[in-house]
Structure formats: structure tokens, C-alpha cells
Amino acid sequence: MTRRGWEAARPYVLVPLILGLLLLLAGRRSGWLGVLAAGGMLAFFRDPEREIDRLPDVLYAAADGLVREVDEVYDPAMPGGRATRISTFLSLHNVHVNRSPVGGTVEEIEEIGGGYYPALFKRSEENRRNRIEISGSRGPVVVIQKAGLIARRISTWVEAGERVESGGKLGLIHLGSRTDVLFPAGTAEPLVGPGDKIRAGLTPLARYEEPR
Structure with a gap:
């Protein structure tokens, strides 16, 4: 993920991740849902490099x-x-x-x-x-x-x-x-x-x- 992609993704990733970790620390298995949601947000904001053709027409x-x-x-x-x-x-x-x-x-x-x-x-x-x-x-x-x-x-x-x-x-x-x-x-x-x-x-x- 690029720096600009992370800047856009950060609030969507950190909120469910922190909530999920807090729930896991409290012994709640439902915390894994927050961790999975954070992973999904990271995937959504992916920014893959691409080999670009540049035909002028x-x-x-x-x-x-x-x-x-x-x-x-x-x-x-x-x-x-x-x-x-x-x-x-x-x-x-x-x-x-x-x-x-x-x-x-x-x-x-x-x-x-x-x-x-x-x-x-x-x-x-x-x-x-x-x-x-x-x-x-x-x-x-x-x-x-x-x-x-x-x-x-x-x-x-x-x-x-x-x-x-x-x-x-x-x-x-x-x-x-x-x-x-x-x-x-x-x-x-x-x-x-x-x-x-x-x-x-x-x-x-x-x-x-x-x-x-």
C-alpha cells in the first residue's frame, strides 16, 4: 500500500482493529470480527503498481x-x-x-x-x-x-x-x-x-x- 493509500485507509482500518483488539484482550472472541474488518479495509484501499501502455491515440x-x-x-x-x-x-x-x-x-x-x-x-x-x-x-x-x-x-x-x-x-x-x-x-x-x-x-x- 502506498503512503497516500494508507492516509485514506487509516481511519477505516484503525477503528475496527483497535476495537477488535480490545475485545480480544477482554476475552471476547467477537474481537476477531474487528480484526477481519480491518484486514478487509486494507484490501479495499490497495493500490497495485501497473505497467502502463501509453499509445498517444x-x-x-x-x-x-x-x-x-x-x-x-x-x-x-x-x-x-x-x-x-x-x-x-x-x-x-x-x-x-x-x-x-x-x-x-x-x-x-x-x-x-x-x-x-x-x-x-x-x-x-x-x-x-x-x-x-x-x-x-x-x-x-x-x-x-x-x-x-x-x-x-x-x-x-x-x-x-x-x-x-x-x-x-x-x-x-x-x-x-x-x-x-x-x-x-x-x-x-x-x-x-x-x-x-x-x-x-x-x-x-x-x-x-x-x-x-
Whole structure:
């Protein structure tokens, strides 16, 4: 586990671990439940190293999980406001570290308030979220980290003005939710569809079309 991963995981690990140890010292076998819960939290906040390919005409997955939908939405950062959006659902067993789909410069990070609906509900569109706008060589790309029902927290590890590599770590969503990747409509062909399993930094999400 990395230092940043441990900083995010610490309260989730130490509380059940300490309670479990206290119960065990008091002769209560139920303390093992706390120890097991702490181990589960450590596994959840894992941050494995990955060999990242960096093909310049490919956008890579920003999250591990299951593609929920591929659609067109409005986004003010996109030319004409038209964006292709690829949404990924992160379950509790997925790695929750988000990675940049492209190399570029972080132009803006915006924290947007909202609710905490389960990621599979339509109203999760309105959940609390962080919007990270990246200026890539082929145009803007936006990554939206959405908080979920349980922990309701997002850790962002980059700042505006920072240079990121394709597959570079952007942050972490605590205990499951959803990550959206947006890019200008008509500039790249999606390579995944609903139901596909993807891995951050490894799975090609879309391929840019050749300029006409």
C-alpha cells in the first residue's frame, strides 16, 4: 500500500482493529470480527503498481469496474458542449484508485456538492463529485469522481496546473461508487460498451479518429 493509500485507509482500518483488539484482550472472541474488518479495509484501499501502455491515440480507463453506459451528454469544456461519456461502476471489491485516461495538464478541479445515492440509481448523477478537467494533445478530457452511499468521501491527488501522464494516478473514491470519462463527441470511437469489465490505466476506453 502506498503512503497516500494508507492516509485514506487509516481511519477505516484503525477503528475496527483497535476495537477488535480490545475485545480480544477482554476475552471476547467477537474481537476477531474487528480484526477481519480491518484486514478487509486494507484490501479495499490497495493500490497495485501497473505497467502502463501509453499509445498517444488511445484514451485509457480511469477506473476499475463495470462499464455502465456509453452516451452523449452536455459538458461546458467540450467544443459545442457535446461530450461522449463512458460511465464505470466500481463495486466494493474493485481497486478504487482513479487514473488519467490521457497525458496532459490538469486545467481545473471542481468540487460539486450533491447527494449520496447508490451508484446504480439514476439519481447518482446528482451525487457529490469532483470534476477534473485535463487538457490533452487531442483535446479536453474530463474525469468525474462520484462519491457513494457508504463512505461519501473522495481523495484527489493532483492539483490544477500539474502535468499528468496517461495512466497517472488522479485520486481515490472511498468505498465504491462511479467514475465518468468525458471527451468531445465525434473525436474518438468508444472501444467498450455496457457490461464490459475494465481496469484503470490498462483497458483502452476509446481511440481518437484521424484528423480530417
